[in-house]
Amino acid sequence: xxxxxxxxxxxxxxxxxxxxxxxINKYRPLLDRFDLTYTQYITMMVLWETxxxxxxxxxxxxxxxxxTLTPLLKKLECKGYITRCRDNDDERNLVVCITEKGMAxxxxxxxxxxxxxxxxxxxxEDLQQLYVILYKILEKL
Amino acid sequence: xxxxxxxxxxxxxxxxxxxxxxxINKYRPLLDRFDLTYTQYITMMVLWETxxxxxxxxxxxxxxxxxTLTPLLKKLECKGYITRCRDNDDERNLVVCITEKGMAxxxxxxxxxxxxxxxxxxxxEDLQQLYVILYKILEKL
DNA sequence: CAAAATTAAATTGTATACAATTAATTTATA
DNA sequence: TATAAATTAATTGTATACAATTTAATTTTG
Numbered sequence: 001x002x003x004x005x006x007x008x009x010x011x012x013x014x015x016x017x018x019x020x021x022x023x024i025n026k027y028r029p030l031l032d033r034f035d036l037t038y039t040q041y042i043t044m045m046v047l048w049e050t051x052x053x054x055x056x057x058x059x060x061x062x063x064x065x066x067x068t069l070t071p072l073l074k075k076l077e078c079k080g081y082i083t084r085c086r087d088n089d090d091e092r093n094l095v096v097c098i099t100e101k102g103m104a105x106x107x108x109x110x111x112x113x114x115x116x117x118x119x120x121x122x123x124x125e126d127l128q129q130l131y132v133i134l135y136k137i138l139e140k141l
Numbered sequence: 142x143x144x145x146x147x148x149x150x151x152x153x154x155x156x157x158x159x160x161x162x163x164x165i166n167k168y169r170p171l172l173d174r175f176d177l178t179y180t181q182y183i184t185m186m187v188l189w190e191t192x193x194x195x196x197x198x199x200x201x202x203x204x205x206x207x208x209t210l211t212p213l214l215k216k217l218e219c220k221g222y223i224t225r226c227r228d229n230d231d232e233r234n235l236v237v238c239i240t241e242k243g244m245a246x247x248x249x250x251x252x253x254x255x256x257x258x259x260x261x262x263x264x265x266e267d268l269q270q271l272y273v274i275l276y277k278i279l280e281k282l
Numbered sequence: 283c284a285a286a287a288t289t290a291a292a293t294t295g296t297a298t299a300c301a302a303t304t305a306a307t308t309t310a311t312a
Numbered sequence: 313t314a315t316a317a318a319t320t321a322a323t324t325g326t327a328t329a330c331a332a333t334t335t336a337a338t339t340t341t342g
Contacts, residue, residue, distance in 0.1 A: 001248065001251065003189065003247060003251065005251065005254040005255065006186055006189060006247060006250070006251065006254065007186070007190060008183060008186045008187060008190070008202070010254075011183075011186075011254070012268050012271060012272050012275075013161075013164050013165065013168070013257070014183060015272060015275035015276055015279055016157070016160060016161045016164060016271070016275060017161045017164075017165060017179075017183075018204045018279060019157060019161075019275045019278055019279055019282075020154075020157045020158045020160075020161035020162075021161075021204065021299080021300095022204065022279065022282045023154050023157060023158075023278075023282075024154065024158060025299095025300080026282075027154070028300085028301090037326095037327065037328075038158075038328095039327080039328060039329090040327095042149060042152075042155060042158075045147055045148070045149045045152075046149060048144065048147060049148060049149070054290095055290080055291070056289090056290065056291085059290095059291095061149070063159045063162065063163065064328090064329075064330090065329080065330060065331090066290075066291050066292065066293095067291095067292080067293080067294090067328095067329070067330060067331080067332095068327095068328060068329050068330070069291090070291065070292055070293080071292095071327085071328085072327085072328080075327085090289095090290090090337075090338070091290095091336075091337055091338085092289065092290045092291070092336070092337050092338070093289095093290070093291085093337095094290080094291065094292095106144060106147060107142065109147070110142065110144070110146065110147065112147075113146040113147065113151075113152070114146065116154070119282075120278060120281065120282070121281045122274075122277055122278055122281060126274050126277060126278075127153050129270060129274060130153060130157070130271070130274045130275075130278075131153050131156060133263075133267050133270060133271045133274075134153075134156035134157060134160045134271075135156055136263055136267060137160055137164075137261060137263055137267075137271075138156055138159060138160055138163065140261065140262045140263060141160075141163045141164075141167075141260075141261070162329080162330095166329095166330085169330085169331090178296095178297065178298075179298095180297080180298060180299090181297095195320095196320080196321070197319090197320065197321090200320095205298090205299075205300090206299080206300060206301090207320075207321050207322065207323095208298095208299070208300060208301080208302095208321095208322080208323080208324090209297095209298060209299050209300070210321090211321065211322055211323080212297085212298085212322095213297085213298080216297085231307075231308070231319095231320090232306075232307055232308085232320095233306070233307050233308070233319065233320045233321070234307095234319095234320070234321085235320080235321065235322095283341105283342105284341100284342095285340100285341085285342085286339100286340080286341075286342090287338100287339080287340065287341085288337100288338080288339070288340080289336100289337080289338075289339085290335100290336090290337085290338100291334100291335085291336085291337105292333100292334080292335075292336100293332100293333080293334070293335090294331100294332085294333075294334090295330105295331090295332085295333100296329100296330090296331090297328105297329085297330090298327105298328085298329080298330105299326100299327085299328080299329105300325105300326090300327090300328105301324100301325090301326090302323100302324085302325085303322100303323080303324075303325100304321100304322080304323070304324095305320100305321085305322080305323095306319100306320085306321085306322100307318100307319080307320080307321105308317100308318080308319075308320095309316100309317080309318070309319085310315100310316080310317070310318085311313105311314100311315085311316075311317090312313100312314095312315085312316090
């Protein structure tokens with residue numbers, strides 16, 4: 001039998017998985033200073049754009065479920081970056097609001113994207129192409 | 142201040158992270174039948190190609206550390222797919238060998254790559270491009 | 283309107299991931 | 313050659329991820 005399809009080098013998912021991991025690892029030392037993990041960081045990104053926001057919406061935008069977000073949001077609350085409270089109109093919903101401290105974090109963290117970019121020494125065109133293909137796939141999934 | 146660089150839509154890492162997660166999620170129902178996780182599956186892929194292999198080499202090929210691999214290998218051993226023993230020449234090294242049962246698994250699992258491929262309805266050219274860019278980045282990291 | 287169905291967050295359990303440390307072994311060196 | 317340095321797995325601790333279940337609230341429906 002021909003087992004070529006089961007070779008690691010013939011997989012697209014493997015470099016995708018490794019690349020995502022390794023790029024996220026580049027964020028770690030940069031985000032450590034702010035006591036944030038990568039997942040907490042992208043959560044803050046949504047909140048800098050949209051606050052207040054319902055937890056369900058946050059889950060949808062971040063492609064995460066409540067099992068992941070519930071403890072993460074509690075941690076961000078402990079750090080003082082967000083508040084969590086129930087929606088009066090529908091008590092099932094959790095309303096997440098960014099705090100002043102959370103909003104202020106944006107100014108401090110502004111240099112992170114550029115720092116990460118400098119860790120990935122490939123041309124802009126490659127990253128642009130990568131971006132387009134990834135969203136093309138995400139749309140179809 | 143201009144905060145565009147902190148918008149989720151302007152990140153390359155975010156779709157990379159989500160895409161990797163979502164594609165791996167496509168493997169889940171397919172691998173469940175074999176009682177394997179994605180990480181266990183790619184570990185088996187290395188072993189189908191190379192056995193015996195030193196744990197250190199396995200770590201290097203999979204971009205994982207011993208904190209992740211040690212418990213994973215113990216699980217694969219419990220399932221009867223591999224054996225773990227020390228290298229007589231250098232007792233620090235852990236030698237991982239595939240078992241007959243592990244080798245037989247390859248024939249059963251052969252259809253998985255095609256099944257996953259069919260879950261990602263984009264042209265081959267896109268995946269080919271993706272593959273090239275991802276390895277280009279990995280080489281530089 | 284009351285019961286059933288639906289929805290959303292939280293909880294529980296399992297499996298990664300990785301940093302930091304520890305323990306055992308081997309290699310280098312004074 | 314005895315000790316220091318280096319190497320490798322394993323361990324410990326923290327933080328995701330996600331499936332499955334539970335709980336509480338809301339909506340639908342008979």
